[in-house]
Amino acid sequence: xxxxxxxxxxxxxxxxxxxxxxxxxxxxxxxxxxxxxxxxxxxxxxxxxxxxxxxxxxxxxxxxxxxxxxxxxxxxxxxxxxxxxxxxxxxxxxxxxxxxxxxxxxxxxxxxxxxxxxxxxxxxxxxxxxxxxxxxxxxxxxxxxxxxxxxxxxxxxxxxxxxxxxxxxxxxxxxxxxxxxxxxxxxxxxxxxxxxxxxxxxxxxxxxxxxxxxxxxxxxxxxxxxxxxxxxxxxxxxxxxxxxxxxxxxxxxxxxxxxxxxxxxxxxxxxxxxxxxxxxxxxxxxxxxxxxxxxxxxxxxxxxxxxxxxxxxxxxxxxxxxxxxxxxxxxxxxxxxxxxxxxxxxxxxxxxxxx
Numbered sequence: 001x002x003x004x005x006x007x008x009x010x011x012x013x014x015x016x017x018x019x020x021x022x023x024x025x026x027x028x029x030x031x032x033x034x035x036x037x038x039x040x041x042x043x044x045x046x047x048x049x050x051x052x053x054x055x056x057x058x059x060x061x062x063x064x065x066x067x068x069x070x071x072x073x074x075x076x077x078x079x080x081x082x083x084x085x086x087x088x089x090x091x092x093x094x095x096x097x098x099x100x101x102x103x104x105x106x107x108x109x110x111x112x113x114x115x116x117x118x119x120x121x122x123x124x125x126x127x128x129x130x131x132x133x134x135x136x137x138x139x140x141x142x143x144x145x146x147x148x149x150x151x152x153x154x155x156x157x158x159x160x161x162x163x164x165x166x167x168x169x170x171x172x173x174x175x176x177x178x179x180x181x182x183x184x185x186x187x188x189x190x191x192x193x194x195x196x197x198x199x200x201x202x203x204x205x206x207x208x209x210x211x212x213x214x215x216x217x218x219x220x221x222x223x224x225x226x227x228x229x230x231x232x233x234x235x236x237x238x239x240x241x242x243x244x245x246x247x248x249x250x251x252x253x254x255x256x257x258x259x260x261x262x263x264x265x266x267x268x269x270x271x272x273x274x275x276x277x278x279x280x281x282x283x284x285x286x287x288x289x290x291x292x293x294x295x296x297x298x299x300x301x302x303x304x305x306x307x308x309x310x311x312x313x314x315x316x317x318x319x320x321x322x323x324x325x326x327x328x329x330x331x332x333x334x335x336x337x338x339x340x341x342x343x344x345x346x347x348x349x350x351x352x353x354x355x
Contacts, residue, residue, distance in 0.1 A: 021069035045084035054161025060096035127167035278318035
């Protein structure tokens with residue numbers, strides 16, 4: 001998401017270049033949709049998992065091709081003869097082949113006064129597009145009577161795509177696993193912190209600072225309403241994570257906690273999420289989503305019947321980047337969940353990895 005740095009620039013290990021993978025592009029609902037790995041499907045495959053790849057802000061679908069290649073080759077190397085894996089990438093709204101106005105992809109510091117509205121509507125639109133394409137993709141590939149069927153859908157998103165991955169796994173019951181790469185589950189807190197760093201007048205002019213940021217022209221009422229419908233923190237605990245107030249898990253009312261548990265069970269039961277963050281990420285700091293995760297993780301741990309797996313991994317020394325070690329972790333995690341014949345028990349893990 002950085003305006004000057006590509007978070008994927010450190011993805012590839014020059015000593016071990018990514019393998020190549022076949023690809024073919026279809027126009028589905030007016031969106032150029034690239035499918036990776038069809039030619040590599042073994043002839044013995046009877047079912048196929050589809051990994052939806054969501055690229056960072058200011059990048060394109062093409063930047064996800066090496067990640068598709070690495071994860072598909074990692075799976076095929078395991079030789080699971082009846083379960084295949086493909087990946088799909090597409091340009092997010094106002095990116096690549098769908099670009100309308102470059103300014104609307106930029107942040108406040110780069111001169112875009114509607115950064116908060118533009119970014120949220122884009123990432124939410126990505127989740128909508130993903131679900132839409134998911135519905136129609138089988139009509140374009142693997143569509144003969146003898147073809148294996150797509151039986152699983154997973155999503156992996158990076159930066160802007162990582163925010164969208166949260167939306168995808170929350171909104172679409174067909175998406176049962178998500179890798180959130182350097183994304184955030186609390187859009188309001190993330191953008192409030194960015195407004196502070198950008199020294200926006202709507203943030204710094206009030207007393208205390210930030211008190212009038214929400215509902216200002218920089219974060220208007222309509223955006224607050226959208227966040228309450230689609231954002232993880234906004235949906236599951238509306239208003240609780242207001243960045244201008246203190247969020248203390250102990251202050252949750254019984255009604256708030258009951259609603260939270262009910263929605264978590266309804267939206268995420270049986271699903272799996274891998275959350276990958278850079279410990280020194282300044283653009284999407286782990287601290288922005290931490291208050292939400294402080295509530296989210298105990299709820300999962302205390303309710304194993306929800307059967308939700310959540311692995312939270314911090315990479316020491318990593319900023320706003322998706323280095324090769326994150327690709328490797330994603331591949332290992334995806335291969336592991338695809339290898340299971342039956343779902344595992346819900347579990348919560350928190351790790352810090354040195355790079």
